Amino acid sequence: MYKVDLQTDVKEAAAIEARRNREKQRQSRIFNTRYRTMGVDVEGLKGQVEERKLRENAEKERDEAFDADRVQCDKIAQMLEEEERQRKKQLNQAVVEFWKQEQQPFMSREWDIHNPEAIREGVPARVSDDDPRCGPSSMQRFAGEDLNAAQRKLQKEQNKRVLELQTTERKKGLANQKYADILDDKKRIELDLRALELARLEEECRRAKAMAIADFNRAQAAEVAEQQRLAQQREQDNNNAEIHNHLTSNFLTENPDTAKSLMGPQRVIVSQWKGMSAAEVEAVLKMQEEQCKENQRMREAERQREAEWGRQQELAARAAMVVEEEEQNFRRRLRMGLDAYNKELAEAQKSNLHYMEKEVYTNAPTAQYHLQFSTSSR
Known part of the structure; x- marks a missing residue:
């Protein structure tokens, strides 16, 4: 059987390469002294910057929304102010219209005083002698004035009768005044005589009252003098009795029995005690x-x-x-x-140290031994 080259799985190779990249990034972060000592998290700072930007954008959107609401509220306030102004205008127009219809100047009670056409529109002050408006205080008709010449004779006779009547009344008034003056003089004389009589009686009463007061004062002075004499006599008697009582009292005679107390034979009255007897002094000594x-x-x-x-x-x-x-x-x-x-223990420690240095720690580490550290992030 021959050896053949097998293709590596692509996913596995990608995973291995990704792990290698992450390891290199981790080593760059860990082996960077400044980054490790200062503790600066760049990704965290970037995240904070992004969060700050998002927060600023949200605040900006909120401010814009508030500004839109404020503008809307201002528009509504302006509309309400315009409605209020129109309503006040309509109300003022209605008031003016009411004044025009219901409160005309000629409808007031004082229009007769302020009417500029009152003289032209008014009736004459006097139409004739028989005008009922011409009373005694109207100053429109006087004695002796007559517009009708035919009735002048009757007016003269009437004036003559009036003059005779006034003369008679004047004479009668003068006679009554004279009689009243006579009665007044008689009344004044009578009052003067009565006042003189009353003054005489008042003077007699005052004189009698003064005499009675003088008699009363003399009697009262005599009574006071007698009371003072009796008081002095009583005071003198009391003083003599007090002197006799002091001379015969237990205080001056120094009676020892007065110092005995009712609380017991061993008790004495301090304010009346005159000292100890010879037996008591001997007992004390x-x-x-x-x-x-x-x-x-x-x-x-x-x-x-x-x-x-x-x-x-x-x-x-x-x-x-x-x-x-x-x-x-x-x-x-x-x-x-x-x-x-302690000496034995020091000798034992010294021998143990010599043994460790000479027998145990014989293979000292080299520089190559220390270079194997910090080569991986794990």
Whole structure:
């Protein structure tokens, strides 16, 4: 059987070539010192740049959409403003039309005052003497004025009667005024007399009141003087009684019974206590002497206890010195043993190192040994 050359599978060859290319790219990335130490991922940066561009495009599209919405809103706002302006215009036109139809100047209540044609359109102030508009205050018809000459005689007779009537009324008024003046004078004289009488009576009442007040003041002054005299007499009596009470009181006589308290025989009232008696002083001195003896006994016992404590402390110090000396000797022996052990251990390590250098590590690596590293990315 003869050996023949078989064609390599195309897919397998392509896969092998692709693996080789990927391996070369991986080696170029791994063996590149700057790329490896700085950690720059070019593909990652490219991806970030693409993502940034996509984000910027999306933001741009969003801004454009917002701008379109804004323009649309502005147009709607302008349309609404135009509708509002038209509605206001129509409302103003309707108001003006209402004024023209329902609020004409001649329809107001004050039109008679402001009407420029009021004089021409108005009726005359006086049509005849019998015009009902000509009243007493119209100033259109006066006494003695008459447009009808035929009735002038009747007017004269009427004026004569009126004059006679006015004369009669004037005389009567003068007589009434004179009578009223007489009555007024009489009334004034009567009032003056009555005022004089009232003044006299008031003066008498004032004089009587002053006399009564003076009598009352004299009586009141006498009463006050008597009360003061009695008060001074009572105060003098009270002072004499107080002096007598002080002279005969337990405070000045120094009565010892007043210092006894109801709380017990051993209690006294401090504010009234006048001091101890001779028996009490003697008892106190005796008690002080006993207390002095007791204090001496306690001081002696305390001195004995302190001496005993001193002896105990001395014995404890001696025992501590002995224990400390034994501990130092033990530490010295322990340190000497450790030094000997460390020396033996150092000798053993030195011999082991000599053995490793002379017997075990005899084949030293060469430069060719180190060149086999970093030849693959795996």
